[in-house]
């Protein structure tokens with residue numbers, strides 16, 4: 001295939017991360033990429049930073065596209081799909097990163113068969129994300145490879161056959177950076193409480209998290225074995241771990257991730273898509 005024409009519908013944080021990744025990896029030139037959303041200033045901003053085509057009309061934005069990427073909020077998806085129904089070129093691949101949105105539902109509303117559902121995460125913005133993705137039966141081998149390249153531009157990618165893994169990935173790795181940042185924020189604040197200047201506390205926490213992640217990835221040991229290496233008998237780590245376990249740290253993580261999994265499943269059901277806080281058409 002020649003350089004693909006890619007239309008990004010929903011030019012927010014993740015839409016921008018995808019555009020940046022596509023261009024960083026040279027998958028297609030900027031003039032083949034369209035960013036479409038209701039906010040003129042936002043699409044103009046993407047034009048000035050990346051050189052992509054700015055549009056405010058989704059239907060016009062997908063004309064002639066080889067790939068249509070859906071990156072709007074779940075609460076906006078219904079409206080976007082009804083606006084695009086019958087407008088997406090029949091040979092195009094539609095790639096959705098919308099949390100909870102299941103392939104059969106997108107297919108029915110869009111009247112389109114070649115679909116990919118993916119769940120990336122925000123480190124995609126620096127090419128260090130991880131994406132779990134699946135594809136409908138109608139996706140051709142060429143489209144499958146193209147999807148792999150697009151998602152690979154965001155970091156690592158894992159293809160799965162079972163769509164239910166997407167809700168699981170949403171809870172674990174999609175939302176995962178939020179848990180990690182909360183943990184880091186709490187550690188930095190604790191460091192400041194001890195008396196460190198914030199800048200030094202941030203440096204200590206950042207490198208501790210980065211180093212621990214790399215060490216775990218490199219050693220392939222069970223995390224408990226690596227934790228035991230740190231934990232001297234009668235020492236400081238044991239004193240701290242006692243409090244974390246007593247506070248139910250492990251159970252809180254497990255319940256939190258289960259709640260995210262359930263929420264992802266709920267978002268896929270129309271009646272749960274709107275909640276009192278999100279029904280006010282925020283953007």
Ligand SMILES: NC(=O)C1=CN([C@@H]2O[C@H](COP(=O)(O)OP(=O)(O)OC[C@H]3O[C@@H](n4cnc5c(N)ncnc54)[C@H](O)[C@@H]3O)[C@@H](O)[C@H]2O)C=CC1
Nearest residue numbers: 010011012013014036037071072073074097098099120121
């Ligand atoms: N933020 C995250 O960590 C992740 C988000 N996702 C999914 O990605 C999607 C986008 O999330 P974010 O980028 O964080 O949201 P965002 O709020 O930053 O971006 C959404 C964009 O869609 C635009 N938009 C609103 N209505 C539109 C319409 N009718 N047509 C076209 N564009 C429209 C908004 O103006 C905004 O630019 C969501 O469905 C979310 O579930 C997936 C993985 C990770």
Ligand SMILES: O=C(O)[C@@H]1CCC=N1
Nearest residue numbers: 099170173174175176
């Ligand atoms: O919180 C959310 O709904 C999105 C999906 C994954 C990460 N953020």
